[in-house]
Amino acid sequence: MLIAADKFKGSLTAVEVAERVTAGLRRVVPGLEVEALPVADGGDGTVAAAVAAGFERHEVRVAGPLGHEVTAAFALRGDTAVVEMAEASGLQRLPAGVFAPLAASTYGSGELLRAALDAGARTLVFGVGGSATTDGGAGMLSALGARFLDAEGEPVAPGGGGLADLASADLSGLDPRLASVAFVLASDVDNPLTGPKGAPAVYGPQKGASPDDVETLDSALAHYAEVLEKTIGAKAAEHAAAPGAGAAGGIGYGALLVGARFRPGIEVMLDVLGFAAALEKTTLVITGEGSLDEQTLHGKAPAGVAAAARAAGKEVVAVCGRLALPPEALGRAGIRRVYPLTDAEPDVAKCIADAGPILERVAEQIARDFLT
DSSP states (O other): OEEOOOOBTTTBOHHHHHHHHHHHHHHHSTTOOOEEOOOOOSSTTHHHHHHHTTOEEEEEEEEOTTSOEEEEEEEEETTEEEEEHHHHHBGGGSOTTOOOTTTOOOHHHHHHHHHHHHTTOSEEEEEOOSBSOOSTTHHHHHHTTOEEEOTTSOBOOSSTGGGGGOOEEEOTTSOGGGGGSEEEEEESOOOOSSSTTSHHHHHGGGGTOOHHHHHHHHHHHHHHHHHHHHHHOTHHHHHHHSTTTTHHHHHHHHHHHTTOEEEEHHHHHHHHHTHHHHHHTOSEEEEEEEEESGGGGTTOHHHHHHHHHHHTTOEEEEEEEEEOSOHHHHHHHTOOEEEEHHHHOOOHHHHHHTHHHHHHHHHHHHHHHHTO
8 A cells, every 4th residue: 555645735744644544544454554655746845755755854044035044944865855945935934924926035945955055966856836936036046146236236136026127147156066966847837937827927916916016027027037038148038938937936947047957846756755666566556635626637746646656557546635626537637536535524624624533534434445
């Protein structure tokens, strides 16, 4: 039995999901052999999933999205580091109820990448998602040695809003180690940097951006890309239009500029976590996340797990808090059956508050249906 589920956002971490499912299964089948491989798709929870798979957790003090110092973590095994931008620049790093769509910066994410390089990383798996920022990765690049200056030769203000004043960019001071590492941009988002499907338009409102803010940010990021095109040539424009450039408020663009290769986050994480080896030893896989919905089908962890398991001829069932997909969509995704918490407890508020015990009851039902 292999449990490869993502977090139930706001209720349970991926590690806790695996623990609760294991407990429920063993209540029905004592002594059942269970392997837990918590997964993530590059967003928040990615470092925790890597640590659960045997990576070592490293903590470092970096700048949060508003410049205040926070303790952020990356994961390291051998010379491979898993770096999660949300650890430094995520929405959870903002004070409760506070948004800063124009001013939030990814500077701390650059500091986190630098710390991973200092720790000896030769492969950087950069999971992006859950950001508080829309600065096109300018803050991250600044922490790695780039300079973004206004007409007076002074650094522009932090955040996407400050990029409207950008007059020149100097990338000559970028950390030279970036040229000699394997840098993987892991994301489930394939948006370009700007435009109707760009980072400000699609994701800005989630970060507190008003319609006027979205317009300001889109214009500022387009200007940023134009200045970079004058600095480094046509590839700056090519990267701005590339899939993944708009990930996490455009930090994907910053990563692509310094040589990162874009890959779907769940594919990268399954490789890093050793999913294929774990899959060989099982006949049934349990995956899941808080909400199984249309987004799940577009690169989220359960869809990636199910696709890999189906390719290996393994059966897949899923657990979730809420199910919003029809049976035919689940079948196409390779998921045989889904067990939502709301089937065991119709009160959604209770499902969120008591997700752990309810998930154990759901796992008991899976055991009865598939293991006895």
